[in-house]
Amino acid sequence: MPISPWLxxxxxxxxxxxxxLVLVPLGMAGWRWPHLPSALxxxxxxxxxxxxxxxxAALTEMYWPRWHLLVWQAFTITETLFFFRIxxxxxxxxxxxxxIVVAAPLFAAFALLDTFYLEGMxxxxxxxxxxxxxxxxxxxxxxxxxxxxxxxxVRLEHDPLFLVSTAVVLYFSGxxxxxxxxxxxxxAKDYASNQVVYxxxxxxxxxxxxxxxxxxxxxxxxPQAPVHS
Amino acid sequence: MNGWLLPxxxxxxxxxxxxxxxxxxxxxxxxxxxxxxxxxxxxxxxxQQQALEAALLAQEEERRRIAADLHDGVGTTLAxxxxxxxxxxQPDLTQEATAxxxxxxxxxxRISRNLLPAALQKFxxxxxxxxxxxxxxxxxxxxxxIEQRGQxxxxxxxxxxxxxxxxxxxxxxxxxxxxxxSISVSIDFGPDYLSLQYLDNGVGFDPAAGDTQPxxxxxxxxxxxxxxxxxxxxxxxxxxxxxPGAGSRIWISFPIPYLPADQAPTLVSAx
Numbered sequence: 001m002p003i004s005p006w007l008x009x010x011x012x013x014x015x016x017x018x019x020x021l022v023l024v025p026l027g028m029a030g031w032r033w034p035h036l037p038s039a040l041x042x043x044x045x046x047x048x049x050x051x052x053x054x055x056x057a058a059l060t061e062m063y064w065p066r067w068h069l070l071v072w073q074a075f076t077i078t079e080t081l082f083f084f085r086i087x088x089x090x091x092x093x094x095x096x097x098x099x100i101v102v103a104a105p106l107f108a109a110f111a112l113l114d115t116f117y118l119e120g121m122x123x124x125x126x127x128x129x130x131x132x133x134x135x136x137x138x139x140x141x142x143x144x145x146x147x148x149x150x151x152x153x154v155r156l157e158h159d160p161l162f163l164v165s166t167a168v169v170l171y172f173s174g175x176x177x178x179x180x181x182x183x184x185x186x187x188a189k190d191y192a193s194n195q196v197v198y199x200x201x202x203x204x205x206x207x208x209x210x211x212x213x214x215x216x217x218x219x220x221x222x223p224q225a226p227v228h229s
Numbered sequence: 230m231n232g233w234l235l236p237x238x239x240x241x242x243x244x245x246x247x248x249x250x251x252x253x254x255x256x257x258x259x260x261x262x263x264x265x266x267x268x269x270x271x272x273x274x275x276x277q278q279q280a281l282e283a284a285l286l287a288q289e290e291e292r293r294r295i296a297a298d299l300h301d302g303v304g305t306t307l308a309x310x311x312x313x314x315x316x317x318x319q320p321d322l323t324q325e326a327t328a329x330x331x332x333x334x335x336x337x338x339r340i341s342r343n344l345l346p347a348a349l350q351k352f353x354x355x356x357x358x359x360x361x362x363x364x365x366x367x368x369x370x371x372x373x374x375i376e377q378r379g380q381x382x383x384x385x386x387x388x389x390x391x392x393x394x395x396x397x398x399x400x401x402x403x404x405x406x407x408x409x410x411s412i413s414v415s416i417d418f419g420p421d422y423l424s425l426q427y428l429d430n431g432v433g434f435d436p437a438a439g440d441t442q443p444x445x446x447x448x449x450x451x452x453x454x455x456x457x458x459x460x461x462x463x464x465x466x467x468x469x470x471x472x473p474g475a476g477s478r479i480w481i482s483f484p485i486p487y488l489p490a491d492q493a494p495t496l497v498s499a500x
Contacts, residue, residue, distance in 0.1 A: 137248075147259060148262060151259070153259075169248045169251060169252060170249065170252075173248035174248070177237050177240050178237055181236075200241050204245070
């Protein structure tokens, strides 16, 4: 089935829009910075890191294209560790926090194994992405359970960490399948199909960044539950 | 088009929908839990209210029983003893005993009246409040003014008793602890509410020190606890303002359904 040219153009614009939209949560984080709890400050740092990685990936693709994917593999590990730390600061059940402490090095070890042994450095590490999605969606669900157990937050849609967790659940459930098959798309060298796949990524990115922006917006409008460091 | 594209394109929205479903479920479930929690709190409040009401009613019933026993038992016995003394025909010998008996009889009557104000039962709250004001000596160190505004009307007897006890407690606390030159209590019979305003120019108290051990000679707001309990029974509101040396002000308001004139408790004919 051929893909219409307008759809490809739309996909390109959408990808650019999602890359620009990240400035909205970043700006919001900068504005609210004095009122942000540790977890949201970390989220803001993660967004800065994402932008830095985009730049590094673009430069690497230009000058050392062979190592381009390695940048994204490093990003996946760091991104996961960022979210692990965010949930470590947010979750209060000691068992869940211990799980994060144990899972973080294990995940990093598996990701390195995937990079250097299982799938290699020159393709997208689907195994790592699937594991990352499972772990982060799991942590987000644990936060939902914490909210339901404590019932301290009356309006969940105004709770910053609920919005962040919703973004995490939507982003990783929306992209996990794409990452499972991404190597097939990349090896097929089919630009149109690739663009459509990136469209999926752009759409969930747009949702994710919008929810992050909302989370920063509500950060100083509602007292946060105490966080543990 | 790549053969893997279609499954990915079809499955991804499904996964996204599932994720959205989880988020929506959490939102709905949390709302339901909050609603249940609120209902549970209301049930708990209602049962506390009922327990408080039952305790206060039991207290009043016990007072009524003691008052009746005192009046009908001890009072009558003392009167009979006095009668027997008078039949001895030796006034010189029995004069002192008779005086003591008179004193005991009036003391029994006073205690009995305090325990169960007969005026309240017979004539209702407005009359009982006037009678209460008259019990304070006019030439005492504290001038007491009980003022009634609006159209004084009868209430349900249980409510009348609680309101009377509130006024009695306000006045009693003020006379005992405030060391005030003047105490004023105004009762406003509104269309569907009854409000009380208490005002004294006495020593005042520290509202924050209600739960701490009071220093000797100092005044605390502990009397407010009893007041609050009684006010809570009628689902009223209580607000107070005081500071050491600055007197006290207390505002109480009850939502009260007044009795229609034809349903007002009938006056007891035998006065």
